[in-house]
Structure formats: structure tokens, C-alpha cells
Amino acid sequence: MRRIPSTLAGTAALKASKPSNTRSKRLRLDSSKESAAPTPLAVVRIRHEAGGAFYRNHPRAATENNPKLFPNLTFIVPSSVKPPKNQEHWAIIGPSSSGKTTFLQILRGQHVSLPAKARTYPYLESPTVTLKDPGMRVPSRAIQYVGFDGEKGLGEQAPRSAYLSSRYESRREETDFSVLDYLKGNTELNPLQDIGANKVDEKGLKLVIHDLRLGDLINMPVSNLSNGQTRRARIAKALLSNPELLLLDEPLMGLDPPTLLSLSPMLHKLAQNLSPRLLLTLRPQDPIPEWITHIMYLKNCAPVHAGRKENVLQKLAAQAEAIKQGILPPESALPDTHELGRSLTCHGIYEPKKRTVTETDLVYFVKKMVPKQIEFKGLQSEKSRAKTGSRKLEIASQATALSRDGYPLHDEEPVEVGEPLVEMEGAHIKYGEKSVLGKWTQEVDGVAKQGLWWTIRRGERWGIFGPNGSGKTTLLSLICSDHPQTYSLPIRLFGRSRLPEPGYPGVSIFDIQARIGHSSPEIHNHITKSLTLRKVIANAWADTFKGVPKLDDIANARIDACLRWFEDELRLFKSVDGEKSGSTAWADEVLFGGLPFSAQRVALFLRAIVKSPDLIILDEAFSGMDNFVRDRCLLFLAHGENKCFNSLRQIISSKIAKNGEVRVSGLSKEQALVCISHVREEIPGSVRKWICLPEAVTGKPPRVGTLDGPIEGCYKRWGEIWDM
Structure with missing residues (x-):
């Protein structure tokens, strides 16, 4: 059997083989390279044996939707590593629902393993671990999982607030545990007597507080933390x-x-020091830390490409070029790979270098890498190739005429603006003596003034x-x-104060929120999961959740x-009984809580924009979406039903627009937009x-500024915002 060395944390190896009883390709990560040196025990060892695979439920159970997960896979996480220069660090990459979380769950001992011996934990069963801490013999304790899907918060130890505005109040409840309490595990209202079993090492506590920049937060209630904190x-x-x-999982x-x-060097x-061993997953749009040496790209709970980072990126580039040239059909494209390859260094985030693919690369890719069941049109003739020689085909992302949402990359005309919708004239938020927003001197029309001075007008897009925690x-x-x-601050909303003024009544919160469309993680946490999909979107016209x-x-x-418009993203199962085309009755059966996280985000986005409010607020609204869903x-x-993507991701006029049947038209000059995101591709x-x-x-x-085009059109615009 031919073996291709490729290690995880220095000792895992990649090998592909074809079983005698099936034509499917096996993708294995193994550490069994021939060597006279003793093989270190594995923390996790997954070996393909007799068609081994994993299942969410036992195959004999009468359950639906129970496919094989990661069949024909061998994967090893070793207990020791090679010298630093030979270390190899892996990242698992893939879009939403590709199997990243499932893969990590399998490593931790979740899901049924058949046969059972296909997944073992030799190192955890060794005397070394027993002497160090017998409790670590349990995989669920020795292997910790931290996910960031936007719903988990701080887990069961930090109950969510009772209502949306409670996080901004200065009053402290008994359940408002501090960050220090959370880190130490002191989050029980009626704790048992502390006999020292769960005490946290003070030295380690100080180290993580310093490395993760938590020093200014340790006395803050956990319910007051921002998403990044x-x-x-x-x-x-x-x-x-x-x-x-x-x-x-997507840290x-x-x-x-x-x-x-600051986080990447710490990880x-x-x-490097195995303290602890580390495995992380990334979204395709995430920058890849420069210290990551190997990546695995997943699709449908199976590895597609795995190996050295540069080799995998080159294979993805060759696959994209083969589709572009018509050698492969569009349906063979891997999702969300066009943004993959940005590098995260200690100095900043760098765009990928231009990659070139020769025709020799394409020949090799089609013959060696493409599954035989995929039909393709073939390469150029020998005569044609002789004319072009070894001409290089550049496939790096090139400047286009429009942004991903259809705006010119450089403005031609100024934006028209109207009356003020929000006016802040010296806003300052503080809890007791601690200021969280507005404790500064700001220059306004050449005059130094205290607090936050800021105005949002109709037609403006802000x-x-x-940084996380900046307010x-x-x-x-x-x-x-x-x-x-808000009641006591110099703030006017839609031309009126919250409190009555001479000759004018105060504006009620219901009047304010009726004119605002809002999507955020906080809204996500408070939407009732038992509502149907239709009711969640219709909630835009309700006074409360x-x-x-x-x-x-x-x-x-x-x-x-x-x-x-978003049926493909929101409807999980389509009936085959001849349901009338165009019907939306299915939305009355789909529960919001039963949707995947990405689909829930789409529903909340639609709730924010569906009634065309005066002001749209999108706070991390696209976080958790696949790239193509986000772009849609x-x-x-921007354009509502007027524009859509064709199969080549080009923006074209929709059939609905051509037929004059548009109901949702996109942003108008009468509306204002405010968005928050730390991801450049999520900025409209x-x-x-x-x-x-x-x-x-x-x-x-x-710092305040104005752009001369979409952030997408020039990376310097993004650097200007962050002063990088």
C-alpha cells in the first residue's frame, strides 16, 4: 500500500486506498509510518475496519435520517509531537452542515461507532493518565469541546437574561455571576461544601486571564459580556x-x-507545547492562522481534500479552474472555496497570493483527483495545447465591475440623504463610576465636546x-x-425624545421599534423556538416577541x-405528492427551533427587512451562514426580488422583475441601514x-470616516477602518 506522509500534530499521516469490495475512495489520516522508534500512544485512534463508520443512532433502531458518518476513515491524534520544526497542525474546514461539528463530536466519543473497536483511546487508558488524573480516563472529560454557534452562550452555568434589556441594567440579581465566578466554577446558588476537589489553579487562572484579555472583565456579570468576550x-x-x-469549533x-x-499566537x-493538544475548525471565509500546516476540507460528512495547506489550496484552485473552463460541470463545485486562503498572522490578515494553474495541473487533477463517476468534457486537443504551450491560467479573485451584492466598486455619484432618524448629542453610558461608552472628548464642527455625538439620516448606510467590548x-x-x-440621555429618535417636551409627547418604545427592523444574536436568543417559520417572519409586525x-x-x-425566494435555504424537506408550485404552506409546518442554525439566521434577517422599516439594524446578522447564502x-x-444569481454566480435581473411581480424591492433612499460585523465579507x-x-x-x-465604494472593492478600506 502506497503511503503519503501527512501528520496531525506531528505524527498523523494521510493515505488513500481502495478497498477490495467497493469502488469508493478511502481517505485516511494515520500515524503508522514504518519506523524503528516506538509509536506513541494515541489520544484518539479511529481505524477503518470491516466497513467501520459512525451513526447518530444505532442502525438497527427504527429511525429516519440516520446516514453513515465519515465511513472508511482512519484518524489519529497522537499523545506526543516531533520537534517544533517538524510539527504539523491541522484545521478542519468546511461550510455549514459539512460535518465539522459532527467530526469533533466523534473524536470526543459521541455517536455510535460500528464496530466499537474502530474508535479507541489508548493514551487515556494508560498508566500515565491514571497517575496524573484518573478522571481523565473518561473521553468526555479529557477531550473538551467549545462551540461558537451563537446559541450556547456560556452554557448552563450562565443562565440567559430574562428579557432583552436586562443586560444593560446596573441592578445585580443573585444569578448575575461574575466572569471570575464563572471561571472558578462558583455559579451555584446553593453550592455543596467546597472540599477542594474543584479548585482552580491560581497560576493557570492568572495566565488565561492575561492571554485572553479578560483582566478588565473579571468582575463584570457574565450576562453583560459581548459576543466576542x-x-x-x-x-x-x-x-x-x-x-x-x-x-x-469555529473559534x-x-x-x-x-x-x-492576539488569540492566534496563544493557540x-x-x-506547540501540547498544553493542551489542539484541533480547530474554520469556516471557508475565516483567515487561516499561519501556523496551521495542514487542512482538511469537508463536504457531506466526508473529507474531500486533506494534506499540506498549500497542496490542498492548489487542488481547490485547480478544481475551480476546471469548472470555469467547462471541464467539470458546475454541480461538482465545492461550496465556499472562492474565499479560502487568507492568512492570519501576528501582524494582520493577508489576502491570498495569486495562484496559477498550468494545463499540466488540470490534467493531473482531472485524472488523479476527480472521482470517476463525475463526467467531464475533457481537455484541449494535443494540437491546441501545442499552440498554448504551458500557458498559465490565473485563477485568483480578480476585480469585477460589481460587488457581491451588485454595487459599483467605486462610487460615481454621492448618496442622497434626508432627515435625521437618530440624533445623539453627548451620550455617555456608565454604571456607577464605570463608563462603558462616551467617556471621551469628541470634536464636533471644530469644537471639543463631551460624550458621543452621532447622527443617522435617511439614505445613509453605516x-x-x-474591539469586542467597546460598546x-x-x-x-x-x-x-x-x-x-435612553430616557435620561440627549438622544432623539425619529425626531422626538423619549421623555415629553413642551408641546410634544414622548415617543413610546412601541412606536420606535415599529419603525426599526433588527436582527442580532440577542434577538436570536429571545425568539420563541416553538414558533413556526411564517410566524417568526410575521413577528416583524408584532409589538413583542x-x-x-x-x-x-x-x-x-x-x-x-x-x-x-429563500425556499431552498428554509425548507428542509420537499414533498413529492405534486404540491402546487409557488405555495408557501410548508412554512406553517416548519418550526423555527427545528431549523439549522444558518436557516434560523436567514429567517431573522427576513424578519428585520420584510416590512421595509425606516431603519434596519443588522448586528452580526450573517454570522453562521454559508457564503453563498450570505451573498444571497x-x-x-440591496435589490429585493429584482436581482438574482445565475449558475455562474453572476448578478442578473430576475424573472419576477421582468414579469413586474416584485413585492420586496430592497433598500430605498428613504431607509437607513446600520450594521455590525467583524467579517469584511458580511458588510453590505x-x-x-x-x-x-x-x-x-x-x-x-x-474615529469616523467615509468610503468611496464597497469595502469589498479595496482591502485598504478595511484596514483604514481598523487602523491597520
């Missing part, structure tokens, strides 16, 4: 349990660039940026009037239009104004 706290909590293997999602730059240090979500809470201090919406024929038509949402935000192409908040403890004023 919550992620850092969860990683710290996992590290304090001293696991043998730490599985980080880079939602983190601001400064935190990314590298952990991986991006709010800043971005707090700022949005002032706009939505969720924050209790559980209120009865006031719908008319226009509203119902807009809801139906959204459901039809961005295009829908219409954003032209930005404000970057400083870290709360610096006292520096926010």
Missing part, C-alpha cells in the same frame, strides 16, 4: 480544566481583528466597528431604546415573497459611512 471566556474556562485535547467567528491577532503556543451593542441598544438610560402581528394583504404578500441575503437586502456593499469605537478603557474618541 463570551467566546474568550468560554475558551478560558475550557483551558482551566486542563484537558488532554481541546476541540475549538474565530465573531472576533474583532485585534482579538484575532499556537498551546498546540457600519459600526470596534457597539450598547450603542445599538440606545437606538432601539432597549437601554434604560410573542405578540399577535397586525397583518394585511400587503404584509402577507411580502412574507410569501420572502419565503418563496446581501443581494436581497452599500455601507459608505463608518464609526470605529475605541476600547472602553482608553478614553480616546471614536
Whole structure:
């Protein structure tokens, strides 16, 4: 059997073989390279034996939707590593629903293994582990998993708030445990007597607090943490349990660039020193830490490409070029690979270098890498190739005329703006003596003034940026009037104050929120999971999350239009009984809580925009979506039903527009947009104004600027925002 060396943490090896009783390709990661040196025990050993595979339920159980998971796979996580120069660190990459989380769950001992001996834990059963900590013989304890899908928060030890605005209140409840309490495990209302079994090592505690920049947060209630701060706290909590293997599921999602730059070196240090062993998953749009040497790309719970990072990226490039030239059909394309390859270094995020694919590369790819069952048209004739010689085919992303959501990459005309919708004239948020927003001196029309001065007008498209914990979500809470201090601050919403003024009544919270469409992780946590999909979208016309919406024929038509447009993303199963084309009755049967996370995000995005409110707020609204789904949402935000993608991802006019049947038209000049995201590709192409908040403890004023085109059109625009 031919073996191709390719290690995980220095000792795993990649090999592909074909079993005698099947034509399917096996992709194996193994550490069985011939050597006189003793083979180290594996923390996790998964070996293909007699058709071994994994199942969510036992195959003999009468359950539906129970396919084989990762069949024909051998994978080893070793207990020791080679010298640093020979170390190899793996990242598992793939879009949503590709199997990344399932793969990590299998490593941790979840899901049924058949045969049972196909998955073992030799190192955990060794005397070394028994002497160190007998409890580590249990895989679920020795192997810690930390996921970041936006719903887990800090887990069961940190109950979510009772209502949306409670995180902004200064009053502390008995369940408002601090970050330090959370890290130490002191989160029980009636704890048993502490006999020292669960005490946290103080030295290790200080180290993780320093490395994960939690020093200014240790006395803050966990319910007050921002999304990025919550992620850092969860990683710290996992590290304090001293696991043998730490599985980080999409740890880079939602983190601001400064935190990314500090987190990556810390993870590298952990991986190098085996303290703990580390395996992480990434989305295709995430930058790949430069210390990652090997990657595995997943699709449908199976590895597609695996090996050295550069080799896998080149294979993906060759596959994309083969599709571009018509050698392979479009349906053979792997999702979300066109953004893969950005590098995360300690100095910043760098775009991938231009990759070239020779015709020799294409020949090799088609003959060696493409499964035989995929039909393709073939390469150029020998005569044609003789004319072109070894001409290189550049496949790097090239500048196009339009952004991914259909905006010119460089503005030709200024944006028209109208009346103010939000006016802040010296806003300052503080809890007791601690300021969290607005403790600075800001220059306004050449005059130095205290607090935050900021205005949003009709037609403006704003991006709010800043490090995790800088006050971005707090700022949005002032706009939505969720924050209790909105009443006492110099803020006007839609031309009126929250409190009565001479001759004018105060504006109610229901009037304010009726004119705002809002999607955020906080909204996601408070939407009732038992609502049907249709009711979630219709909730845009309700006063509360559980209120009865006031719908008319226009509203119902807009809801139906959204459901039809995103049916592929929202409808999990399609009937085969001849259901009437165009019907949206299926949305009355689909429960919001039963949808995949990405589909839930789509539903909340539609809830925010469906009634064409005066102000749309998108706070990490596209986080967790696959790239193509995200791009469809961005295009829908901009143009509604007027524009769509064809099979080549080109923007074209839709059939609905040609037939004059458009119900949802996209952003208008009467609307304003405010968005928050740390991912450049999630910023709508219409954003032209930005404000970057400083870290709360610096006292520096926010930086404000204007763009001359979409952020996508020039990476320097993104660097200007973050001052990088």
C-alpha cells in the first residue's frame, strides 16, 4: 500500500486506498509510518475496519435520517509531537452542515461507532493518565469541546437574561455571576461544601486571564459580556480544566481583528507545547492562522481534500479552474472555496497570493483527483495545447465591475440623504463610576465636546466597528431604546425624545421599534423556538416577541415573497405528492427551533427587512451562514426580488422583475441601514459611512470616516477602518 506522509500534530499521516469490495475512495489520516522508534500512544485512534463508520443512532433502531458518518476513515491524534520544526497542525474546514461539528463530536466519543473497536483511546487508558488524573480516563472529560454557534452562550452555568434589556441594567440579581465566578466554577446558588476537589489553579487562572484579555472583565456579570468576550471566556474556562485535547469549533467567528491577532499566537503556543493538544475548525471565509500546516476540507460528512495547506489550496484552485473552463460541470463545485486562503498572522490578515494553474495541473487533477463517476468534457486537443504551450491560467479573485451584492466598486455619484432618524448629542453610558461608552472628548464642527455625538439620516448606510467590548451593542441598544438610560440621555429618535417636551409627547418604545427592523444574536436568543417559520417572519409586525402581528394583504404578500425566494435555504424537506408550485404552506409546518442554525439566521434577517422599516439594524446578522447564502441575503437586502444569481454566480435581473411581480424591492433612499460585523465579507456593499469605537478603557474618541465604494472593492478600506 502506497503511503503519503501527512501528520496531525506531528505524527498523523494521510493515505488513500481502495478497498477490495467497493469502488469508493478511502481517505485516511494515520500515524503508522514504518519506523524503528516506538509509536506513541494515541489520544484518539479511529481505524477503518470491516466497513467501520459512525451513526447518530444505532442502525438497527427504527429511525429516519440516520446516514453513515465519515465511513472508511482512519484518524489519529497522537499523545506526543516531533520537534517544533517538524510539527504539523491541522484545521478542519468546511461550510455549514459539512460535518465539522459532527467530526469533533466523534473524536470526543459521541455517536455510535460500528464496530466499537474502530474508535479507541489508548493514551487515556494508560498508566500515565491514571497517575496524573484518573478522571481523565473518561473521553468526555479529557477531550473538551467549545462551540461558537451563537446559541450556547456560556452554557448552563450562565443562565440567559430574562428579557432583552436586562443586560444593560446596573441592578445585580443573585444569578448575575461574575466572569471570575464563572471561571472558578462558583455559579451555584446553593453550592455543596467546597472540599477542594474543584479548585482552580491560581497560576493557570492568572495566565488565561492575561492571554485572553479578560483582566478588565473579571468582575463584570457574565450576562453583560459581548459576543466576542463570551467566546474568550468560554475558551478560558475550557483551558482551566486542563484537558488532554481541546476541540475549538469555529473559534474565530465573531472576533474583532485585534482579538484575532492576539488569540492566534496563544493557540499556537498551546498546540506547540501540547498544553493542551489542539484541533480547530474554520469556516471557508475565516483567515487561516499561519501556523496551521495542514487542512482538511469537508463536504457531506466526508473529507474531500486533506494534506499540506498549500497542496490542498492548489487542488481547490485547480478544481475551480476546471469548472470555469467547462471541464467539470458546475454541480461538482465545492461550496465556499472562492474565499479560502487568507492568512492570519501576528501582524494582520493577508489576502491570498495569486495562484496559477498550468494545463499540466488540470490534467493531473482531472485524472488523479476527480472521482470517476463525475463526467467531464475533457481537455484541449494535443494540437491546441501545442499552440498554448504551458500557458498559465490565473485563477485568483480578480476585480469585477460589481460587488457581491451588485454595487459599483467605486462610487460615481454621492448618496442622497434626508432627515435625521437618530440624533445623539453627548451620550455617555456608565454604571456607577464605570463608563462603558462616551467617556471621551469628541470634536464636533471644530469644537471639543463631551460624550458621543452621532447622527443617522435617511439614505445613509453605516457600519459600526470596534474591539469586542467597546460598546457597539450598547450603542445599538440606545437606538432601539432597549437601554434604560435612553430616557435620561440627549438622544432623539425619529425626531422626538423619549421623555415629553413642551408641546410634544414622548415617543413610546412601541412606536420606535415599529419603525426599526433588527436582527442580532440577542434577538436570536429571545425568539420563541416553538414558533413556526411564517410566524417568526410575521413577528416583524408584532409589538413583542410573542405578540399577535397586525397583518394585511400587503404584509402577507411580502412574507410569501420572502419565503418563496429563500425556499431552498428554509425548507428542509420537499414533498413529492405534486404540491402546487409557488405555495408557501410548508412554512406553517416548519418550526423555527427545528431549523439549522444558518436557516434560523436567514429567517431573522427576513424578519428585520420584510416590512421595509425606516431603519434596519443588522448586528452580526450573517454570522453562521454559508457564503453563498450570505451573498444571497446581501443581494436581497440591496435589490429585493429584482436581482438574482445565475449558475455562474453572476448578478442578473430576475424573472419576477421582468414579469413586474416584485413585492420586496430592497433598500430605498428613504431607509437607513446600520450594521455590525467583524467579517469584511458580511458588510453590505452599500455601507459608505463608518464609526470605529475605541476600547472602553482608553478614553480616546471614536474615529469616523467615509468610503468611496464597497469595502469589498479595496482591502485598504478595511484596514483604514481598523487602523491597520
